[in-house]
Amino acid sequence: MGNKLIELQHISKIYDGHKVLDDLNLYFNENKFLTLLGPSGCGKTTTLRILGGFEMPDEGHVIFSGEDITSLPPNKRQLNTVFQKYALFTHMNIAENIAFGLKISGKSKTYIEDKIKYALKLVNLDGYEKRMPDSLSGGQQQRIAIARAIVNEPKVLLLDEPLGALDLKLRQEMQYELIRMKNELGITFIYVTHDQEEALTMSDTIVVMNQGYIQQIGTPEDIYNEPTNAFVADFIGDSNIFPGIMLEDKVVEIFGVIFPCVDTGFGHNRPVDVVIRPEDVELGAPGAGTVDGVVSHLIFKGVHYEMEVTACGQEWLVQSTRMYPVGEHVSISVDPFNIQIMNKPESEDEEAVVLDV
Amino acid sequence: MYKKSLSCPFLIWAAAFIIIPLLFIMYYGLTDKSGSFTMANLMAVATAEHSKALFLSLGLSLLSTVICLILAYPLALILSGSRLGKSGFVIFLFILPMWMNFLLRTLAWVVLLDTNGVLDTILKFFGLKGMKIINTPAAIVFGMVYDFLPFMILPIYNVVSKIDVNVINAARDLGANSFQTLYKVIFPLSLPGVVSGITMVFVPSLTTFVISTLLGGGKILLIGNVIEQEFMKGTSWHIGSGLSLVLMLFIIVSMILSSKYDHGEGNVL
Ligand SMILES: Nc1ncnc2c1ncn2[C@@H]1O[C@H](COP(=O)(O)OP(=O)(O)OP(=O)(O)O)[C@@H](O)[C@H]1O
Numbered sequence A: 001m002g003n004k005l006i007e008l009q010h011i012s013k014i015y016d017g018h019k020v021l022d023d024l025n026l027y028f029n030e031n032k033f034l035t036l037l038g039p040s041g042c043g044k045t046t047t048l049r050i051l052g053g054f055e056m057p058d059e060g061h062v063i064f065s066g067e068d069i070t071s072l073p074p075n076k077r078q079l080n081t082v083f084q085k086y087a088l089f090t091h092m093n094i095a096e097n098i099a100f101g102l103k104i105s106g107k108s109k110t111y112i113e114d115k116i117k118y119a120l121k122l123v124n125l126d127g128y129e130k131r132m133p134d135s136l137s138g139g140q141q142q143r144i145a146i147a148r149a150i151v152n153e154p155k156v157l158l159l160d161e162p163l164g165a166l167d168l169k170l171r172q173e174m175q176y177e178l179i180r181m182k183n184e185l186g187i188t189f190i191y192v193t194h195d196q197e198e199a200l201t202m203s204d205t206i207v208v209m210n211q212g213y214i215q216q217i218g219t220p221e222d223i224y225n226e227p228t229n230a231f232v233a234d235f236i237g238d239s240n241i242f243p244g245i246m247l248e249d250k251v252v253e254i255f256g257v258i259f260p261c262v263d264t265g266f267g268h269n270r271p272v273d274v275v276i277r278p279e280d281v282e283l284g285a286p287g288a289g290t291v292d293g294v295v296s297h298l299i300f301k302g303v304h305y306e307m308e309v310t311a312c313g314q315e316w317l318v319q320s321t322r323m324y325p326v327g328e329h330v331s332i333s334v335d336p337f338n339i340q341i342m343n344k345p346e347s348e349d350e351e352a353v354v355l356d357v
Numbered sequence B: 001m002y003k004k005s006l007s008c009p010f011l012i013w014a015a016a017f018i019i020i021p022l023l024f025i026m027y028y029g030l031t032d033k034s035g036s037f038t039m040a041n042l043m044a045v046a047t048a049e050h051s052k053a054l055f056l057s058l059g060l061s062l063l064s065t066v067i068c069l070i071l072a073y074p075l076a077l078i079l080s081g082s083r084l085g086k087s088g089f090v091i092f093l094f095i096l097p098m099w100m101n102f103l104l105r106t107l108a109w110v111v112l113l114d115t116n117g118v119l120d121t122i123l124k125f126f127g128l129k130g131m132k133i134i135n136t137p138a139a140i141v142f143g144m145v146y147d148f149l150p151f152m153i154l155p156i157y158n159v160v161s162k163i164d165v166n167v168i169n170a171a172r173d174l175g176a177n178s179f180q181t182l183y184k185v186i187f188p189l190s191l192p193g194v195v196s197g198i199t200m201v202f203v204p205s206l207t208t209f210v211i212s213t214l215l216g217g218g219k220i221l222l223i224g225n226v227i228e229q230e231f232m233k234g235t236s237w238h239i240g241s242g243l244s245l246v247l248m249l250f251i252i253v254s255m256i257l258s259s260k261y262d263h264g265e266g267n268v269l
């Protein structure tokens, strides 16, 4: 599986008696865009701070290129961080901000000047050398923070929700910028966000976290199409999550209605969670599908219509480019390939599945 | 209109207690007994006795300002970085003496430093000689530092504790060790606090006469004592005012210097 550049081994972190990270195992390969995704408070920033050296884990080790760097201070680590709120040095101008790390490592004047030029070009802010950080917009400051980090040629760039404070349009632009920069620099980006769309757009690999546990690791396609549990399914995109019963291989019963599916190996009459993405629910004329229902809500979303259909006494979320007005009788059918079957968690604890890579 | 009428009492207050006394001092300072204009009162500072007092004042104030800074800066850093500081209790301990009467605090030092006072008694207990600090410039500096230290700590603490931890983390992240972080990031960012601390210690030290009277035993004259004597011992209000004006000049210069750095963030009092 490629070259393990940095590895977290059995990391645990406790704050005030509360276990924020519990036996976390994770590795990051070279030249990859990796995203830590999870709801607020799940321990993403803590993981990043442990990687950056701002926080010591209570248990476990951080391995960088085969070396244990768990107790190495941040200034001795070959990685740089882009902080959530930019954290620029307000008493220095842009050029001095970018030069900070280079001056400390004793680089020559011409080298530093070249690097500043290169970095400002990379973040599309040529000519901003003499400006003060306070005089820049949020997006510009964020790009300076990135420039300030990358001139040091780190092997890994850690980014903690760097686009969190930007408006939607700028955020989308910056997402493409970041992907471009990563490809140009050829280094590993470890990116933290709670925005699933951002994660799906940018990442090579997504690590979905909840309550200090890793829920799933995979490519954006894996995570979206094959969520391993109801939490991931619910967190990534909209979805219908229904309780069902796996009658036998390839047959699942939802609210008393039989749906064919493709999953096997669940045994007989086993309670499961069934996940169906709203875009996979197909509507048709009454009687033409698996079960009939009535449209109860309709919203225009731009690319598609979003509807709620009441069938079997349950609301089904449906996305379709074709509009069905409220009150219309429709039928629902789902392609067997688009029905995801997942084991029900047996206890609260198991809801946070521990996954070793 | 509403705002203007509200500010009226303050304007009257300012006129009655600031502007008019100031004009009086200027009048006395620039006239002689017969009421005619003269620069002699200002020039009086050039006499050996007066200029010695002025330079001693400048020297001792400068020294106590530097000592306050050296003591206060690390303290403010530690307080702002620790839970102790965040709880506010330790800060409260440092402010507490400021609520006590200034004279009382200075008198306490007289008792401590006096020949056969507390300090000497302790030293003698250990078989050492008494230090004879009282009535020396050192005693005056002691008093100044003790009385004015909180005015140095508070503005610095105030500014340092507002520095974003992530800015400090960023410096560390970019390769700076603790010392480089301190002098390249924390210190420059704390300058406004340092500057207002310096003014808040230097100016009262420069003008004090209570500390020098009590701890200098009347033997060491600072410019404040000289001015006091001119007024209180009835020598000459004219010369006293003239010297005050000269002193004011020094204070104004130090204020102007500091206002260049101070962007108002350091002011807490
Ligand atoms: N210094 C600290 N002291 C005590 N508790 C902390 C500290 N830092 C974080 N925590 C707790 O650890 C948990 C995880 O925090 P963390 O900052 O890693 O979350 P996050 O996933 O980054 O969330 P967000 O998306 O809101 O930034 C939270 O419950 C938080 O309250």
Ligand SMILES: [Mg+2]
Residues within 6 Å of the ligand: A044, A045, A046, A160
């Ligand atoms: Mg966070």
